[in-house]
Amino acid sequence: MTEFDYPRRLRLLTGRDFQFVFDNAQLKVPDQTILILARPNNLGHSRLGFVISKKNIRQAVKRNRVRRIIRESFRLNQHNLPEVDMIILARQGLGEMENDQIHKLMKKCWSRLKNKSKKLKKT
Numbered sequence: 836m837t838e839f840d841y842p843r844r845l846r847l848l849t850g851r852d853f854q855f856v857f858d859n860a861q862l863k864v865p866d867q868t869i870l871i872l873a874r875p876n877n878l879g880h881s882r883l884g885f886v887i888s889k890k891n892i893r894q895a896v897k898r899n900r901v902r903r904i905i906r907e908s909f910r911l912n913q914h915n916l917p918e919v920d921m922i923i924l925a926r927q928g929l930g931e932m933e934n935d936q937i938h939k940l941m942k943k944c945w946s947r948l949k950n951k952s953k954k955l956k957k958t
Contacts (some may be wrong), residue, residue: 841910847884847920856884856920861955864947870927873921875955881916883909885923885941892930901937903927908941916945917952 847853862874868958876882892898905923909916932940 836851837896839910839913841906844878845880845882845909845913847922852882852920853884856857856922857888857908860922862919862921862948862951864944864951866940866944868923868926868932869940869944870926871921871948872924873917873919873948873952875952876918876920881909881913881918882923883923884919885925887923887925891925891927894930897930898925900934901925904934904937908938908945912942912945915949917949919948919952921948 847856847912856872856874860874862871862875864873866870883906885905887901888900889898892901929937
């Protein structure tokens, strides 16, 4: 049976984990309100981290809502994602989107990430 939990092993926790991705992001999935930077790992599963600044989403309530929705989307799609460490960078306008719009955006971004990962493995 497939599990849909979100344990600590699926998160980028330390500064070293984040720096690992920022230094050599081999996969980039840009969108108007979000940017995903990713780098393959050898862990057998993907991991997720967030960089959501006050400059881009002013209110803490909105930043937390965005994180919660993206984490939920990740949790439900984690078995279809490639083995990468990824960082979600929020851009202006993401905090103003409705919940269902963010879900659609993430579904599109996960698909693009998966396709780019396949292309990277072929080369």
